[in-house]
Amino acid sequence: MRSMSIRVTVFVRAPGICGSLGIQPQKSLCVSAAGAVVDGKIEGGKGAVREVRKKGVDGRVRRFEEIPHTGRNGWVNLVKFWREDRFRNLHKHMERTFNTLGPIYREKVGTVSSVNILLPSDISELFKSEGLHPRRMLLQPWATHREIRKHSKGVFLKNGEEWRADRLQLNKEVMMSAAVKRFLPLLDDVAGDFCRMLRARVEREGRGEEKKRSLTIDPCPDLFRFALEASCHVIYGERIGLFSSSPSLESQKFIWAVERMLATTPPLLYLPPGLLLRIGAPLWTQHATAWDHIFTHAEARIQRGYQRLSSSQAQGPPAGAAGGLYTGILGQLMEKGQLSLDLIKANITELMAGGVDTVCTVPLCVLAFSLSVSPLIPSSVQTAVPLQFALFELGRNPEVQERVRQQVRMSWAQAGGDPQKVLQGAPLLKGTIKEVLRLYPVGITVQRYPVRDIVLQNYHIPAGTMVQACLYPMGRSAQVFEDPLRFDPSRWSSSREEGQRGEGGGFRSLAFGFGARQCVGRRIAENEMQLLLMHILLSFHLSVPSSEDLKTTVTLILQPETPPRITFSKL
Numbered sequence: 001m002r003s004m005s006i007r008v009t010v011f012v013r014a015p016g017i018c019g020s021l022g023i024q025p026q027k028s029l030c031v032s033a034a035g036a037v038v039d040g041k042i043e044g045g046k047g048a049v050r051e052v053r054k055k056g057v058d059g060r061v062r063r064f065e066e067i068p069h070t071g072r073n074g075w076v077n078l079v080k081f082w083r084e085d086r087f088r089n090l091h092k093h094m095e096r097t098f099n100t101l102g103p104i105y106r107e108k109v110g111t112v113s114s115v116n117i118l119l120p121s122d123i124s125e126l127f128k129s130e131g132l133h134p135r136r137m138l139l140q141p142w143a144t145h146r147e148i149r150k151h152s153k154g155v156f157l158k159n160g161e162e163w164r165a166d167r168l169q170l171n172k173e174v175m176m177s178a179a180v181k182r183f184l185p186l187l188d189d190v191a192g193d194f195c196r197m198l199r200a201r202v203e204r205e206g207r208g209e210e211k212k213r214s215l216t217i218d219p220c221p222d223l224f225r226f227a228l229e230a231s232c233h234v235i236y237g238e239r240i241g242l243f244s245s246s247p248s249l250e251s252q253k254f255i256w257a258v259e260r261m262l263a264t265t266p267p268l269l270y271l272p273p274g275l276l277l278r279i280g281a282p283l284w285t286q287h288a289t290a291w292d293h294i295f296t297h298a299e300a301r302i303q304r305g306y307q308r309l310s311s312s313q314a315q316g317p318p319a320g321a322a323g324g325l326y327t328g329i330l331g332q333l334m335e336k337g338q339l340s341l342d343l344i345k346a347n348i349t350e351l352m353a354g355g356v357d358t359v360c361t362v363p364l365c366v367l368a369f370s371l372s373v374s375p376l377i378p379s380s381v382q383t384a385v386p387l388q389f390a391l392f393e394l395g396r397n398p399e400v401q402e403r404v405r406q407q408v409r410m411s412w413a414q415a416g417g418d419p420q421k422v423l424q425g426a427p428l429l430k431g432t433i434k435e436v437l438r439l440y441p442v443g444i445t446v447q448r449y450p451v452r453d454i455v456l457q458n459y460h461i462p463a464g465t466m467v468q469a470c471l472y473p474m475g476r477s478a479q480v481f482e483d484p485l486r487f488d489p490s491r492w493s494s495s496r497e498e499g500q501r502g503e504g505g506g507f508r509s510l511a512f513g514f515g516a517r518q519c520v521g522r523r524i525a526e527n528e529m530q531l532l533l534m535h536i537l538l539s540f541h542l543s544v545p546s547s548e549d550l551k552t553t554v555t556l557i558l559q560p561e562t563p564p565r566i567t568f569s570k571l
């Protein structure tokens, strides 16, 4: 009989503190298929393993309270989080905690409690029990704000089936392949323009001979502008001119507002109470004013789209897909008329604002309580950040870069200028994005509140518990990925992926979430990032001044501590 071993986590209620984490120690035991411990080995097949997982060593499902945890007192933990700067290093903290406690643990910080899990098989179990919950308490702190409340009420207050019906309408314009086919040329336009702008800059500011000029820069601000321009083009069907040497005042104000909003978010979230009390109010005002501006910008575009549609309808043939001219997601939604104008506004605003379910403890801790919030991250920031990581990884892995470039060149030559065909013929581009999001997921967790009781790793999880699938530690876990720290886009090729599919194997790539509530901008983001990389790889060779690992930090999203510098050399 084939012998296999399974690690079963047994929580030992030993008093005291374990290492620097301040966590309760645990022990790993190995058990037989029948459930008895036999010298670190378990006899039996997969079924036996599953059975042991469900029932526990002694045939019973363990109680929730027995899940290993990082300390029972949420307030003590909160102080540790502040003292040890764990908010900014949450991804590393999670990775260390899984290494110490095993694949499931509980954590309470302030009043926010979660169960954290790592393995795809458990994550698959979690998603099976998700309900159609509304976007829970989204924006609670921000919702005091006029513009946001006005725009968001349509989507956020709806629940269950009603919400789902609206979402299915939206999905037709943003997720389905027919919609992707329509908006892909718009993204391609912006990506092409970005590369032309960069070539001109390398020509102007670069070093070296005329045909081999190269320029080393921090591409972050340009990537950010690219992502904003691309999102606006697809959503509103309108270019906002961020690549022009003199963008309009309106666009400049918009950029300023997004930058201001981002700059003020981390201090509002993480400043120690004393400092926050002193500078909190002005910061809050700046933050809220910036958000107001972002929403007002959306409102203006929506009004303009509405007027355009009304006048084109008055003139005769429709301006949307039926008339041959694609007018962006906004135009499509308006033309179809299946959602009310309020709902269209709410959905468009949410698409611009994006959203990552990130649980954090907000400054209201100062007032002696904390909240679980789902802050918004502008969608453009969400694509600009992985693009930075992608350029860095391709730059420090020249062989991988060359392999991807060869595939792109071949596909480009065969596709006759059709961007969709180029992407289809170059799966390594998609693999590159998946690989980047595996190592650097924008949101380090995806959360769910199961609607019924479930069992994870032998433990009973009551319905309503917040369970977090921890993407950063999963992406770097040797239990889940072979040679996890190697940047290898071909690991996602369909043949190799098949080989990796074990229990819950399909749940290894979750950067966009899963199910009914998965990222609604997923197809926009994936295609936007792939098209930009495609144009860059066709135009430039990438290298990096330093190939040392990037230090990363969590400021709502996972980002490089210092943006990487990239050398673009003309090909």
Ligand code: HEM
Binding pocket: 135, 231, 350, 351, 352, 353, 354, 355, 356, 357, 379, 380, 382, 383, 386, 437, 441, 442, 443, 446, 447, 510, 511, 512, 513, 514, 515, 516, 517, 518, 519, 520, 521, 522, 524, 525
């Ligand atoms: C690399 C880029 C991006 C990543 C990694 C990302 C990731 C995510 C994740 C993890 C969620 C939560 C999903 C879940 O709970 O299952 C989410 C939600 C969302 N994302 Fe994205 N996102 C990205 C780009 C975008 C873009 C470009 C847009 C808009 C154009 C967008 C719009 C949204 C919206 C509206 C939601 C809320 C969906 C809902 O709750 O119903 N995202 N995103």
